[in-house]
Each structure stands twice: as structure tokens, then as C-alpha cells.
Amino acid sequence: MKTLDRYLLREALDLFAGGLAVLVLLFLAGAVYEVLAPLVAKGADPYTLLLYLLYRTPEAVVRGAPVAYLFALLLLLSRMAEDAELKALLALGVRRERVLWPFLLLGSGIALFAFLLGESLVPRSLAQGQDLLRRQVLERPRALLTPGATFQDARGRVVYVGEVKGEEIGELRVLSREEVLLAQRGRFQGGVLRVEEGLRATYEGDRPRTLTRFQRGELYLKDLTFEPWQNPANRMGLAELREEVARLRALGVKAGLEATTYYRRFAEPASALVFALFAVGLAFYLLGGSRSLGLVGVAVLTFFYYATWSVGRIMGEQNALNPILAAWGPNLLYGALGLLLFLGGRR
Template structure:
């Protein structure tokens, strides 16, 4: 690579790193000011708080890295334009696409790091971050688990239903299990309550009834109390809402397949997490091209105009991402399309702006 390439790559990576280092402490201070009272009230241990903010840094750096990347590229490219460096580079015979090359090389470095972190490092940080928040900050909140109207397929032949399940007490109400063979109901178990016993991993059913379906007549068995085992774990009944975020890529694929087989209504939400991990590196290239195309020309108003335009585009991108994500979670909209439509739209915008900038 030539001197020009190294010059731009160093500016790219250094400005992006400084942007992260400047904003992350601000984010930490804002979080502390909002939650310190709750941490003290919950008596959160000091070492747990330190771990929480380490995970906080990784979690939000990964979440907001496209915006930081976009603004940092606009910042240093606008400065180069104001200092007439870009005019000098292009006047020396360097084509605009050749000028863009070191930006894309630097974006590749960032994209690779973001990809590895998103697949294997950030999930563990997300687990620690969310567990701390729900234990010490959002203590007692109900949004941790979707614990009402549970209907799941637990094996190829068995389906269960629970009207509600309390994970803290390990107790559920109005339990039903239906067993099928060759698509025909063989027997049905009903219980007024279901209690998980941690000491021996058994389940206690009260108000037990079992109806065995016969060719001519059914037989009914009733008991006040029955202890038994089932081919599902208590975690399978009400997985935490952030479970998909805490799994690496291989674990996430297995979890999604398990949720799909069980008939979980949250499969679309989990698929969104999976596809976003793949789309995030591509976003780095798209936003880099837009940032360079927007800020490589010297404008009246200097960097302020470019930054204002960049912030506006960043908010529009977030808006698109949230709208399509909500559509995928709440309706039948494809999670893959929900993730890739914003990138496709902004990819078209990137090439349009690049074409105009070359002219």
C-alpha cells in the first residue's frame, strides 16, 4: 500500500477509536446517574457492578458501533476536505474510486472485528449485562420472562399447555399434556397445578387427571397428587426474553431450532438477532461509502453541515431498523427482510451519493 492508503487508514481507525473512547465514558456516567439509587437499594456487590460496566462497554459499543463509525468517518473526511487535502489528492491524478479504497480497507478491519465480537464475545457480555439489570436494577419486573399462556411442543409426540408459570416459585397453573401417535390423541393429562422440585428434578401435579383414549370407550384416572418426570426442563417453559442475545452463533442456531420445534411465538425475534449479526459488518461498508460521499466535498458551513446531514441519516437508519424489526416481531413480516431492507435502501443511497460525488 502507498503512503496515501496508510494515511487514510490510520485516520479512519484512530478517529473511530477516539470516538468510542469519548462516548463510552459518557454512556457509563449517564447509566450511573440513572441507576445508582437502584443498585444501592438492591445492595449490588462492588465486584458485580465492575463486571456490569465492563459488559456495558462491550454491549453498547457493539450496539452503537455503526453510528460511531459513520460520524467518525464524516468528521475526519470533512476535516480533510476543509483543509483542501482531498482536492490535492484528486488533482494529482488519483481517481475517486482509488481515493475510496483505503476507506474500504479500514472498514474491512472494523467489520471483521465487529463480526467476531458479535458472534462470540458480545453474547457473553450481553448475558452479564442483562442478568445484572434484571437482578439489581429491574428487580421484580415482569418483562424478564413471557410466563403466561404457554403452549409448546416438547417432543415429536407431546404438547404441553400452561395458563401461567412463575419461574421464581417454579409453579404453574392449569397444566395440560397431550400425547399423539400417528396424529391421533392417545392420552391427555391435566392438573390444577404443576410444581418443579429442584432437589430431584421431578414435577408434582395436584388435581391430576389422565384420560386414555380407547377405540370405543375412554378410561379416566384421577389422583390428588402425582410426582413424575417430564422430558423438558423448567428453563424450557419460560426462557428469558434476552436469551438469543446471550448465545454464540452455534448455540443460537440450536436454540432457534429448538424454539421452532416447540412452536414458540418468539422465533421471529430470535431470527432477527441472528440475521443482525450477519448484516452488521455489511452496514460498516454502506455507512462508510455514504459518509465519504457526503463529506468529501468542501461546503459552506464546514464540518457542521456535514455532521448535521450525517446525524439526520443516522436517525433515519435507526428509524428504518426499528420499524422493520417491530414488524417482524409483531406480524408475519420476514425477519430476514426486516434486517436487510434498511441495508438495501441505504446501499442504493450509498451508490447514488457515490455516483454524484465522482461527478
């Protein structure tokens, strides 16, 4: 490896590491925001929250690595253009292809790392994070175990807690327009409130219709079936995803969510290679007019990719766009622009 390669890789890696750290923190902050209210309401301790964030970290790294690489390359090449380093390289006979090569090499390493991490660790860590919430928080609703507490079950009925005895609750009332349930005691178990020794009265308008007694019953609680991830396909491996897409399509279902997730597993890591071409092409194109991006331009282009990626993902998952185009569209856009800029830039 020559001196130029070592210099470019060292500078890019430093900026990439800093950008990735910031993006991971932002991603985890968003993850905390998704679940903070349910966690606090159900009495989560700081250890549970930290462990949950640990399970979300691999996903944050995979999602943030390509974007951090784009930010790092744009910032590095913009700085090199402002310091006349790119002009000096051209004056010494160094071709643009020679500058592009080490960035493509580094991008290949980042893409391979993100792909392997996304296929191996990310699905397992997301599943473990979900299990953590259900096991330690959602199935042990400490905040609900207070006299006078009210909440809803999965059918929208209001549940009133009149008495608390350790882990048991008593004097329960379940109210709706059509019926009233009274139970002597109950216990939370596995996202279900199991009640015993109760009375059920049904109504037709304002008039009682039936009155029955029961020994045992189950109420599925809305608050205890909290799902922080709207896309369960993120917790599947590629083989499982491929089988699920084939199964749904065999049933006549479009399977936009699963198919888009499947193709994104390849498209997102591969974007690191596309970003190398785009960043180098843009830097040498602007060099012809003695211009540079600056920090604002770098931030805008990075955000624009994230915006196109988000729009494509949503449209693909909602079957408004072909899943392949939804996943690969941002890469095709930046790749085409990068190639045009690279071919038309200063030599």
C-alpha cells in the same frame, strides 16, 4: 501501503477511536439507567456496579463500532472537503475509487472484529452480568431486611416484614383480597422467600372460608426476578440461535425476536463496509456543488441510521416486518444511497 493510504487510515482511526469511546460511554450510561434503581434499592456496592458495567462493555463496543465508523468517515471527509483536500486529490488525478479503497479495507477489519467479538465474548459476558445481578444483588435483598418493609410477590400479594434477626425475617404477613398468610419466620434463598410455621386464612367476600396451618412454604418474589434484558436471544451464540429459530418455527411460532437477532449478528458488523461507500459517495457528491456536511449534518446522518436500525429491530422482533429485512434494511438503504451518490458524484 502508500502515503495516501496511511494518511486516510490514520485520520479515520483517530476519529473512530474518539467516537467509539463516546458511544460506549453513552451505551453504558443507558445500561446503568436500566438497573440503577433496583441495584440501589437492594443495597449494591460500587464494585458490583463497576463489574456489571465491565460485563456490558463488549456489547457496547460491538454495537457502537459501526456507528462510530460512520461518524468518523463523515466528519473526516467533511473536513477534507472544507479544506479543499478532496479537490486537490482530484486535480492530481486521484480517482474516487482510490479514496474509497482504504476505507473499505478499514471497514472490513472493523466488521470482522465486531463479528468475532459479538459471537464469542458478548453472549458470555451478558450471561455473566445477569448471573452477577442475581447472585450478588437480586438474591441478597439487603434493603428488604428492615422491620416494617413491604414488597410484592410474583402473584401481586403484599408481603409485610415485622421483625428482622440477622439474615432471617419474622412476623410475616402476606395479604391479598382472597387470603391472608401469617408466618413466624422466613429466609431469602435463590429469589424465593421460604417461610415456616404459618397460618393461612382464605376469604369469600368479607367472610372467612378456610383456616389451615402449614410448616413450610415458598413465595416467589416479583422484586427478585428482575430481568434487565428483554431479549434473551442476545445471550445465545449463532448456532444456538439458529436451532432456537428452527425449533420455534417447527412449532408454528413466527420467532421474530430470535430470527431478527440472528440476522442482526451479520448485518450490524457488515454495516461498516456500507458506511465506507456511503460516506465517500456523499462527500464527492456534495463536492460538485462546493458544499460540505458540517458537524450538524454528520450528527443527523449518524442519528438517522441509529433511528432506522432501532425501528427495524423493534418491528422485526414484534413480527411486524420480515426478520431479514428488519436486520438488513438500514444497510440496504444506506448502501443504495451510497452507490447512487458515488456514481453521480464529482470525478
